[in-house]
Amino acid sequence: MNKVKELPGEAIVAATQAPSIGRSVRAYVERVRGGDMGALPAVLGLVVLCTVFAIARPSFLTAINFANLFTQGAAVTVIAMGLVFVLLLGEIDLSAGFASGVCAAVLAVTLTNMGLPWYVCVLAAILTGVLIGTVLGALVAKVGIPSFVVTLAAFLAFQGLVLLLVDEGTNISIRDNVVVAIATRNLPPWLGWALYAGGVAIYAAVQLLRARGRAKRGLVADPMSLIAARVGTLAVIAGLAVYVLNLERSRNALITSLTGVPIVIPVILALLVVWTFVLRRTAFGRHIYAVGGNAEAARRAGIAVDRIKVSAFVICSSMAAVGGIIAASRASSVDPNTGGSSVLLYAVGAAVIGGTSLFGGKGRVLDAILGGAVVAVIENGMGLMGYGASVKYLVTGSVLLLAAGVDALARKRAAAAGLR
Amino acid sequence: MTTPLLEVRGIDKSFGPVQVLHDVAFSAYAGEVTALVGDNGAGKSTLVKCVGGIYPIDSGEMLFDGRPVQVHGPRDAGVLGIEIVYQDLALCDNLDIVQNMFLGRERRRGLVLDEASMEEMAEQTLSGLSVRTVKSIRQQVSSLSGGQRQTVAIAKAVLWNSKVVILDEPTAALGVAQTAQVLELVRRLADKGLAVVLISHNMNDVFAVSDRIAALYLGRMAAQVRTADVTHAQVVELITSGRSGDLGIVQ
Numbered sequence: 001m002n003k004v005k006e007l008p009g010e011a012i013v014a015a016t017q018a019p020s021i022g023r024s025v026r027a028y029v030e031r032v033r034g035g036d037m038g039a040l041p042a043v044l045g046l047v048v049l050c051t052v053f054a055i056a057r058p059s060f061l062t063a064i065n066f067a068n069l070f071t072q073g074a075a076v077t078v079i080a081m082g083l084v085f086v087l088l089l090g091e092i093d094l095s096a097g098f099a100s101g102v103c104a105a106v107l108a109v110t111l112t113n114m115g116l117p118w119y120v121c122v123l124a125a126i127l128t129g130v131l132i133g134t135v136l137g138a139l140v141a142k143v144g145i146p147s148f149v150v151t152l153a154a155f156l157a158f159q160g161l162v163l164l165l166v167d168e169g170t171n172i173s174i175r176d177n178v179v180v181a182i183a184t185r186n187l188p189p190w191l192g193w194a195l196y197a198g199g200v201a202i203y204a205a206v207q208l209l210r211a212r213g214r215a216k217r218g219l220v221a222d223p224m225s226l227i228a229a230r231v232g233t234l235a236v237i238a239g240l241a242v243y244v245l246n247l248e249r250s251r252n253a254l255i256t257s258l259t260g261v262p263i264v265i266p267v268i269l270a271l272l273v274v275w276t277f278v279l280r281r282t283a284f285g286r287h288i289y290a291v292g293g294n295a296e297a298a299r300r301a302g303i304a305v306d307r308i309k310v311s312a313f314v315i316c317s318s319m320a321a322v323g324g325i326i327a328a329s330r331a332s333s334v335d336p337n338t339g340g341s342s343v344l345l346y347a348v349g350a351a352v353i354g355g356t357s358l359f360g361g362k363g364r365v366l367d368a369i370l371g372g373a374v375v376a377v378i379e380n381g382m383g384l385m386g387y388g389a390s391v392k393y394l395v396t397g398s399v400l401l402l403a404a405g406v407d408a409l410a411r412k413r414a415a416a417a418g419l420r
Numbered sequence: 421m422t423t424p425l426l427e428v429r430g431i432d433k434s435f436g437p438v439q440v441l442h443d444v445a446f447s448a449y450a451g452e453v454t455a456l457v458g459d460n461g462a463g464k465s466t467l468v469k470c471v472g473g474i475y476p477i478d479s480g481e482m483l484f485d486g487r488p489v490q491v492h493g494p495r496d497a498g499v500l501g502i503e504i505v506y507q508d509l510a511l512c513d514n515l516d517i518v519q520n521m522f523l524g525r526e527r528r529r530g531l532v533l534d535e536a537s538m539e540e541m542a543e544q545t546l547s548g549l550s551v552r553t554v555k556s557i558r559q560q561v562s563s564l565s566g567g568q569r570q571t572v573a574i575a576k577a578v579l580w581n582s583k584v585v586i587l588d589e590p591t592a593a594l595g596v597a598q599t600a601q602v603l604e605l606v607r608r609l610a611d612k613g614l615a616v617v618l619i620s621h622n623m624n625d626v627f628a629v630s631d632r633i634a635a636l637y638l639g640r641m642a643a644q645v646r647t648a649d650v651t652h653a654q655v656v657e658l659i660t661s662g663r664s665g666d667l668g669i670v671q
Contacts (some may be wrong), residue, residue: 063602294513301523
């Protein structure tokens with residue numbers, strides 16, 4: 001990272017130097033060279049993977065496959081979003097996969113076996129997640145068992161719990177319309193466009209208001225050109241996505257029409273906005289970064305480190321519950337494998353591939369989505385190319401290792417740059 | 421003689437069977453830099469942590485501005501206006517300067533952090549201390565040099581209208597130019613009317629900035645003198661043997 005030379009005459013330049021687009025780009029390049037890669041590997045990976053698959057299998061680029069990508073990756077992405085909080089503290093939750101399975105089983109049992117209304121069941125599933133997170137967090141923060149061990153134990157125990165809940169391996173089907181709709185139905189096309197317009201407008205308004213507020217106080221504000229570029233990029237990418245998703249995807253449109261944005265997409269985006277707000281704009285979020293960066297400093301600053309740790313585990317397990325609900329909705333059933341096999345590793349992989357550090361203190365909720373997209377594209381593309389589970393596991397494992405390697409090397413490099 | 425801003429008397433502190441502080445008296449005056457010196461294990465850090473409320477004291481009393489006070493935790497010390505800048509700085513590398521300065525005491529409007537007013541206050545504090553070496557106060561602390569980090573840690577302590585600032589070996593890990601920079605800042609703090617306590621091993625630093633010197637020897641206060649009244653050699657003697665001529669512990 002660029003070290004400032006200590007010349008006595010150098011004033012605080014911040015007040016005078018407004019960041020233009022050019023300067024922002026230069027600052028970004030410098031950050032990347034200093035070892036802070038952020039989401040760059042994930043974005044580049046996505047571009048490369050999509051290009052390769054699009055050339056090898058033209059069907060990869062069809063509207064129906066594009067929509068499939070989202071519903072396939074949704075559960076893993078949501079679990080990864082929760083994992084970001086735990087990873088930010090430098091901890092790990094290996095039980096998130098099966099925690100989602102337990103919560104999905106709670107949903108299925110209350111919904112199908114007990115016949116309770118869907119909102120009660122969804123609430124029960126999420127509360128189960130909260131409970132799981134509280135127990136895990138208390139064991140890590142209060143008792144002091146390393147999170148690796150606590151969650152490894154929970155990983156095993158939850159497998160048993162799922163089996164118990166679904167009666168030793170039966171498959172409980174889910175028929176409730178609302179729950180099934182979450183991951184299988186689409187928004188009407190007009191609603192997709194309306195949400196798109198509203199989202200872009202709100203994003204632009206927030207950016208403008210913040211810049212105006214800062215300029216009024218005489219602080220460095222982002223220039224109009226930069227804001228316009230950001231809003232424009234969002235508008236173009238999101239607009240393209242909505243347009244493609246609103247195309248007819250049905251093979252025979254006369255029998256059933258299949259158009260619109262899958263309902264999981266606004267669900268995930270809403271979660272992204274909420275959690276990003278929590279992490280970036282609230283004292284709680286700031287304290288999560290602080291505990292992940294230097295727990296001792298956070299303690300001395302009067303932050304209740306234990307409480308922050310417990311809440312991160314609660315968020316992680318509750319998001320796992322949401323992931324479990326999405327998985328149950330997509331499969332329209334829950335069985336002992338829900339949340340099992342590769343779900344957890346895909347979720348950890350998604351967060352790390354997206355740029356969240358395994359060492360704590362660095363990461364965003366958006367990372368989980370970018371990384372989740374990479375994982376989903378690999379899974380989907382390899383499937384289209386006819387590779388079996390063996391190759392998919394090998395490739396995803398390698399990508400996870402690669403991402404963790406990039407993370408570790410970036411950290412080394414940043415340390416070297418900081419000491420220089 | 422003016423009343424000291426911070427005064428402790430008869431402090432005893434033991435960790436299990438080991439008595440670390442014996443009947444220690446110590447005062448710090450507003451507008452002055454008081455150097456706290458002593459060999460390794462003399463009890464400097466323990467004394468400071470007792471004052472800061474991190475360790476409870478076994479016996480003794482503490483006066484703040486002439487009034488007796490009880491300090492039961494770091495928060496009590498903070499309320500009185502006592503801030504300690506620790507040797508290991510206690511900054512978060514992954515946060516920027518403003519975020520670090522307000523850590524644990526963020527300003528907010530409703531639920532939302534009030535970034536703009538925090539940035540404003542941080543900038544005022546830094547320029548009030550004539551700090552000119554940071555490029556942007558939105559810079560991550562990981563990108564700062566040792567001297568700049570020390571500056572941020574000190575500015576963080578000053579931000580809260582503190583009255584007593586205790587610096588635990590602020591120049592220990594710094595180069596020549598950076599040391600000069602930090603010492604200059606220490607002097608400026610005292611000139612602004614704060615009581616500054618400087619723990620240091622470096623006699624040059626001590627003589628460069630301090631008005632008074634307090635020397636600890638094996639957990640006892642050997643002497644508290646005005647810097648102008650003693651020589652380099654006398655202070656070294658006080659540190660190593662607890663006495664020097666008429667000064668020091670009477671055996």
